[in-house]
Amino acid sequence: MAEKSKVDVGKGFKRIYFVLAGLWIAMGFWWLINGWASFKDFALYSVATPIAIYFILVFLIKGFKK
Helix, strand or coil: CCCCCCCCHHHHHHHHHHHHHHHHHHHHHHHHHHCCCCHHHHHHHHHHHHHHHHHHHHHHHHHHCC
8 A cells, every 4th residue: 555645634734724714704895894794693603613614624624533
């Protein structure tokens, strides 16, 4: 069998997630500044959603590790 790669795939996925979450929050902040959304909408959809998704993904990923 081939040797395992020394690349940490989990670290790469984490970086991709944080970039996408940052863009999502920035988009929500843009909506808030322009008056397209209220603060309640900003807090719920732009901030709480990425945090919830992060913890769900961490739960699932840790469940599959040996």
